[in-house]
Amino acid sequence: MAGVISTSLSGIRYLLDNLPEFWQLLAEHLVLVVASEIIAISIAVPLGVIAARHEKLKSPILSVGNVAQTVPPLAIIALMFPILGLGFLPSFVALFIYALLPVLVNTITGLESVDEGTIDAAKGMGMTQNERLTRIRFPLALPIIFAGIRTSTVINVGTAYLAFFIGGGGLGAWVISGINLFNMPQVFAGAISGAVLAISLDLLLAAVESRLGNSGPASAQVAA
Amino acid sequence: MIEFEDITKVYADGTEAIDGINFTVEEGTTTVLVGPSGCGKTTSMKLVNRLEEPTEGTVYVNGTDNQELDKIDLRRGIGYVIQEIGLFDHLTVGENIATVPELVGWDQSRIDDRVDELLELMDLSPEYRDQYPRELSGGQRQRIGVARALAADPDILLMDEPFGALDPITRENLQDEFLQIQDRINTTILFVTHSIDEALKMGDRIAIFDVGEVVQYDTPAEILSNPKNEFVENFIGENQTFKQLSITPVREVMDDPQAYESAESEVAPAADGGEYYSISPDSSLQVGLTRLLSIEHTTLPVVDGGEVVGFLTEDHVRSYFDSAGEP
Numbered sequence: 193m194a195g196v197i198s199t200s201l202s203g204i205r206y207l208l209d210n211l212p213e214f215w216q217l218l219a220e221h222l223v224l225v226v227a228s229e230i231i232a233i234s235i236a237v238p239l240g241v242i243a244a245r246h247e248k249l250k251s252p253i254l255s256v257g258n259v260a261q262t263v264p265p266l267a268i269i270a271l272m273f274p275i276l277g278l279g280f281l282p283s284f285v286a287l288f289i290y291a292l293l294p295v296l297v298n299t300i301t302g303l304e305s306v307d308e309g310t311i312d313a314a315k316g317m318g319m320t321q322n323e324r325l326t327r328i329r330f331p332l333a334l335p336i337i338f339a340g341i342r343t344s345t346v347i348n349v350g351t352a353y354l355a356f357f358i359g360g361g362g363l364g365a366w367v368i369s370g371i372n373l374f375n376m377p378q379v380f381a382g383a384i385s386g387a388v389l390a391i392s393l394d395l396l397l398a399a400v401e402s403r404l405g406n407s408g409p410a411s412a413q414v415a416a
Numbered sequence: 417m418i419e420f421e422d423i424t425k426v427y428a429d430g431t432e433a434i435d436g437i438n439f440t441v442e443e444g445t446t447t448v449l450v451g452p453s454g455c456g457k458t459t460s461m462k463l464v465n466r467l468e469e470p471t472e473g474t475v476y477v478n479g480t481d482n483q484e485l486d487k488i489d490l491r492r493g494i495g496y497v498i499q500e501i502g503l504f505d506h507l508t509v510g511e512n513i514a515t516v517p518e519l520v521g522w523d524q525s526r527i528d529d530r531v532d533e534l535l536e537l538m539d540l541s542p543e544y545r546d547q548y549p550r551e552l553s554g555g556q557r558q559r560i561g562v563a564r565a566l567a568a569d570p571d572i573l574l575m576d577e578p579f580g581a582l583d584p585i586t587r588e589n590l591q592d593e594f595l596q597i598q599d600r601i602n603t604t605i606l607f608v609t610h611s612i613d614e615a616l617k618m619g620d621r622i623a624i625f626d627v628g629e630v631v632q633y634d635t636p637a638e639i640l641s642n643p644k645n646e647f648v649e650n651f652i653g654e655n656q657t658f659k660q661l662s663i664t665p666v667r668e669v670m671d672d673p674q675a676y677e678s679a680e681s682e683v684a685p686a687a688d689g690g691e692y693y694s695i696s697p698d699s700s701l702q703v704g705l706t707r708l709l710s711i712e713h714t715t716l717p718v719v720d721g722g723e724v725v726g727f728l729t730e731d732h733v734r735s736y737f738d739s740a741g742e743p
Contacts, residue, residue: 313502316467316574317516317564318491331506 203380210381218385221362224280224352225393228287229345236292237337240299241325250300257293265290265351273358283352283360290351291344298340302333338401342394349390353382363389417443417604418464418572423473425459425628433459435628436473442621443571446598446605450615451625451651457608460625461574464606465494478571492520495565495603499577501557503549509535509560510545516568534563537597555586562594566601575607579614591617612652616640616663624648636663657737658702666704667697669736670718670726694719695728701736704728 207214243253268289272282306329314328356364366382369375418441425434434456441447449457462468463475466487475482482490503512510531517527535542538559549557558578565573579587591614598605609615615622616636623633624647632644640660643649652659694717695704708716708730718726 307500307502309498309500309502310504311502312467312500313496313498313561314504316465316491316496316498318488318493318519320488323519328504332504334506 199376199380200384202377203384206377207381207385214381214385217361217363217365217382218389220360221349221352221364221386221389224283224287224355224360224362225345225348225389228284229291229341229348232288232291232344233295233341236295236340237299240296240337241303241330243296244300244303254297254300257296260289261293266354266357269354269358278359280360282358283355283362286358287348287351287355291348294344294347295337295340298343299333299337302336302340303329305336306332334404335401338397338404342397342401345393345397346390349386349393353386417441417476417478418606419474419476420460420463421474421476423460423463423470423475425456425463425468426471432628434470437628437630439623439630439633441604441606443604444602445620446607446618447621447623448607448609448615448619449623449625450609450612453610454627455625456628457623457625458576461576461606461608464572464574465491465496467491492516492568493570493572495568495570495573497561497565497573497575497578499580501561501581503557503560503564505549508546508548509540509552512549512560513564513567515564520568522568530567534566537566537600538563539593553586554582555590558582558590559593562597566603571604573603573605575605577609578607580609587614594618613659616659624651660737661702661705661733662700664701664736665697666695666699666701666718666728667726669701669704669732670697670728671732672726673724693717694724696720697725701733705730705733 239253243250265286268286269283272286276282276285310328310332311324314324319327352360352362353364353367355362356368363382363386366378367386370378370382420437420439423434423437424432426432437456437460439447449460451457459468463470464477464482466482469483477485477490477494504515507515513531513534514527517530522530531545532542535544540556540559540563544552544556544560549560552560558581562575562578565575579590582590595618607615607618609618616639619636621633621635622639623630624639625631626647632639632648634642637660639648640652640656640663643652693707693711693713695707697718697720704716708714708728714729716728717724718728
């Protein structure tokens with residue numbers, strides 16, 4: 193126990209001694225996560241809407257997605273190297289693929305979990321299919337979709353460490369080289385800052401979600 | 417007005433839901449479709465706003481074949497209340513009520529006025545406007561459901577087991593309230609229920625369904641006194657006399673006030689030491705008889721708007737039933 197505390201303290205000391213490098217790694221990490229996550233959301237949510245509407249598309253989309261998720265992140269990262277080479281792009285693509293599924297699954301589940309009585313009422317009152325989606329289904333599914341986005345983001349922060357293997361940069365530089373050199377303070381400095389980053393992003397998304405959930409008309413929620 | 421003409425409905429899997437029904441719902445009346453589950457009553461109702469389409473036959477809505485009307489416009493012109501209520505949990509009470517007016521593009525001030533008006537009609541205080549449905553009780557939610565259906569002033573209101581999910585006391589209260597609201601709005605109402613008691617209470621006319629067919633279409637009094645066949649008789653169940661008492665208004669049985677004056681000595685005083693013995697002509701005989709049994713006099717004054725309009729005795733009730741040819 194005492195060992196853990198002293199290693200953590202030495203990790204924080206390492207971080208403070210290398211602040212300029214820390215900021216750079218953190219920035220690389222954040223850019224990778226945020227960019228891949230935004231693209232993943234903007235593809236997974238519409239895809240989920242389409243899948244939820246077409247029964248025939250739903251199971252192929254879900255099974256492809258599930259299979260993709262069973263491939264270890266390291267394998268996806270390694271696969272990207274022969275295809276896209278080294279650097280930001282292959283790392284970004286790998287993270288994007290990995291971030292896609294939780295959002296997609298939750299979008300489909302969320303849209304389908306909306307109470308049928310509610311949909312029946314909306315239909316009976318003369319809402320078109322698009323009005324039912326934008327005014328009723330989507331806003332009601334939003335908490336579940338957001339849960340998917342939050343899970344995906346937190347996982348993404350963890351997976352982004354592996355980007356270092358293919359030259360994508362980020363906090364993996366400290367953790368992975370720290371392990372190789374058996375430099376525990378360096379490993380801790382990288383790991384703790386990643387954990388703090390994951391928690392911060394999660395809290396940020398929770399705040400965004402609660403603002404969306406209680407604001408004005410349904411159309412505004414969809415637009416956001 | 418709604419007319420069902422030779423309607424048959426067969427589902428894709430071959431199940432026959434409705435087999436040749438014919439009946440007309442008169443304008444401004446309440447018609448109750450009643451029957452055991454799976455008898456086709458809900459399907460029949462959904463044919464009106466085209467949530468279901470008939471296999472054969474025609475549904476006329478205000479004289480027009482509803483197949484010729486645009487589905488969306490048709491539905492926006494018809495109020496719809498369902499058992500699950502189906503309130504939109506992410507919208508406030510006010511926004512829920514405003515749904516159809518907003519869809520058809522009323523301006524905001526007209527919508528606001530209408531929402532206030534409906535909250536008042538439903539006996540809900542204006543502060544509910546900004547609350548969310550989750551925060552309300554089952555009875556309040558169902559009131560909002562009815563208000564929402566009435567929002568755009570529809571000619572026709574469809575109600576599918578609207579009070580079915582409520583506890584008996586709340587249900588009874590809402591039924592009574594709705595009967596009063598019904599008097600104030602001139603809406604043609606199609607009401608689906610599985611409970612014959614609710615049907616007798618709410619309906620001007622009742623269509624009794626049995627596996628896809630309408631077995632009897634009549635007024636509540638006719639159904640009670642002349643059930644068409646054994647199915648109807650069984651469906652009405654025991655206590656037919658009691659049920660008849662509950663649907664017959666005092667007005668139909670009472671004597672006129674001249675007779676009342678000559679029999680003065682026997683009459684319960686309308687006001688006696690602060691106690692008030694009287695009954696309204698619109699109360700049911702069930703209430704009248706109960707009140708008669710609970711007072712020491714044999715005659716009960718019938719009072720309407722502060723004036724004595726007649727009187728009621730046990731003999732009146734008895735002779736009414738003898739002449740009505742009670743089964």
